[in-house]
Amino acid sequence: MKIIKISAIGSTNDYLKKQAKIIPLEDETVVQTLHQTQGKGQMGATWHFDIGNSLAFSIFKQTNELPISKQFWVNFAVSIGVKKGLDLLGIPKVSIKWPNDILADGKKVCGILVENQFQKGHIEHSIIGIGINVNNASFPEFPQASSLLLSTGIHFSLDEVFDKVLQAVLSELQLVKATNAEAYKKQYESYLYKIGIVSTFEDIERKMFYGTIQGVSNNGMLLVKLQDTTVKEYRLKEIKMLY
């Protein structure tokens, strides 16, 4: 593992992406910044960074020619790793909101952005970006966001959170190819937010409906039991859970 610390950068994911095009990067190259100025979120969103309180880092991971059909395994592993790292730090009620938002007591404390480089039917490498709200004191514009400080009342060392979460994520990533797929999926599902509980969703046409999360399919789609008892599979952009 190689850790690069940068005082300020637009996006740690973009930094690794550019570097990977210029030079062959060592597996598990990690870049962390003290100030991320143009953080990227999922689906083109921006990711807010609060200097001194937020943590932003990205991992370059060789995926040993993981087939594209298994690309969701990287997301499983990273989400499980962050969950385990936060458990070790004593954060209460950590869960995974499909596909990979990490919640503490129902509020988002960490966002994950996985960007894969594909080649001839397999994943060449993944760039895994992790943003954690550590000591942020408030989120006036984001009522569903929280921080480790707000969920525990404890002020955390950014370095300690970085070390614990990074180690946990790297350990999980090492299992991606070796693990029994069904058992690993079950583990991910056991951490899923609101699994088995009737919840409110919005479909792609912004129509509200009730459903119950049953789990995920082998390719990472969300399985939701509808009111007529049929189970439907949803892709990322097709469904939104209303908290």
Ligand code: BTN
């Ligand atoms: C989300 O929308 O939930 C994903 C947020 C991912 C943010 C992290 S911070 C480190 C890395 N660099 C980025 O530009 N984004 C990710």
